[in-house]
Amino acid sequence: MTTAADLIKKTYRPSMTVGQVYARPYGSTAPLTEIGNVLELTLEHKENVIKQADMTVLGGGTHAEVRRVEDVSISMKLADLNITNLARATLGTVQGIDxxxxxxxxxxxxxxxxxxxxxxxxxxxxxxxxxxxxxxxxxxxxxxxxxxxxxxxxxxxxxxxxxxxxxxxxxxxEQAVIEALTTKAAELELSFGGLNEADGGRPCVVDVYRVSQSVSKQLALINDKFGQLDVAGTVLKDPTKTGVGISRFYRQTVA
Incomplete structure (x- = not known):
């Protein structure tokens, strides 16, 4: 019988993931809902490295260093230009018209x-x-x-x-009107339900607790390719997550 310890020690784990991305307003009790086809989803860590030179010997080197995470960012390529995605990506407010x-x-x-x-x-x-x-x-x-x-x-x-x-x-x-650039950037809670195609479809779920989503880099109106929304954001600290060894930014669970 496989145990959690066996899972943690497992060496073979190539990765090529697909899956659904869910979102809801940060702090909301509303259900997490699918945002559609996401072509790329990436978390990026930016590090600030402070080094102290070793001045005791010829040739130099590093005597000491401190590494601190300066920023965690997220980027997404959204293939479904639905009303919710468009509104979030253009800082828009939505009016539904029957x-x-x-x-x-x-x-x-x-x-x-x-x-x-x-x-x-x-x-x-x-x-x-x-x-x-x-x-x-x-x-x-x-x-x-x-x-x-x-x-x-x-x-x-x-x-x-x-x-x-x-x-x-x-x-x-019926139609929807999106008034662009009329509201502030959305703060979202995201959850990625990943499936690892390179490892038998094993699940890999990532919960990102608090994301400040940016405006879309561009909105292509005439294009000979499929349209997409390129959005990015900053992963902010979630003060509601507390405890030793508990992340305030995101969590990854694999099986």
């Missing part, structure tokens, strides 16, 4: 210009023109405008009267 309809949204058309509607992906679009909504008449879409996800595009060849007013009615589906 599906609905808009009646007679006012606009002033310009040939070759986009009329950016209050909601995206409009359907059942009806455009009317007139001095007011009550007396306005329907505009035929042919050779005049196109309904697009971003709004109503007025075609370059559209014939418009000076100061013409449009009144646009449409339906829209």
């Amino acid at each position: 599906s609905g309809t808009v009646t007679d949204e006012p606009h002033t058309p310009v040939a070759g210009g986009l009329l950016r509607l209050a909601h995206i992906a409009p359907t059942a679009v009806v455009v009317k023109k007139g001095a007011d909504a009550a007396s306005a008449t329907v505009v035929a879409s042919s050779n005049t405008y196109e309904a697009r996800a971003e709004g109503v595009y007025v075609l370059p060849g559209a014939t418009l009267a000076a100061g013409e007013k449009w009144w646009i009615s449409y339906s829209y589906g």
Whole structure:
């Protein structure tokens, strides 16, 4: 029968891990939830080394040194650009908008210009023109405008009267709005449920108690590759973890 002592003494343990990453706000009692496909997850230690030269002999050398961990950082490449990941990576606040309809949204058309509607992906679009909504008449879409996800595009060849007013009615589906750079960096508790593919799929679970996540280095909007969010963060001390030999930063458990 294998014991914990046998496990600790085991020498053969090549590592190539995959697995799920879970997160929740630091200090929260909410459940840890999956954040999606994480392409890379790395913990990095930065060390401050203070050395004292050996001045007693020819040739020098080191008489003494002190090593202190100066910083612990974490980096992730997120493949799933879901609303939660996007909001955390852009320091954004999220507003959920249920599906609905808009009646007679006012606009002033310009040939070759986009009329950016209050909601995206409009359907059942009806455009009317007139001095007011009550007396306005329907505009035929042919050779005049196109309904697009971003709004109503007025075609370059559209014939418009000076100061013409449009009144646009449409339906829209549920959507989320992320207002970027409107909040502070998120502090998260992370848990990695790793499986070691190089060692029979043995589990390796890492709990990182308190992470201050950075804003994403970039947000690629046009790209010929799969999009991803590159985020980093600092592993902060968790003052709730106490006791001799108990880490205040992270813990790794292997089987």
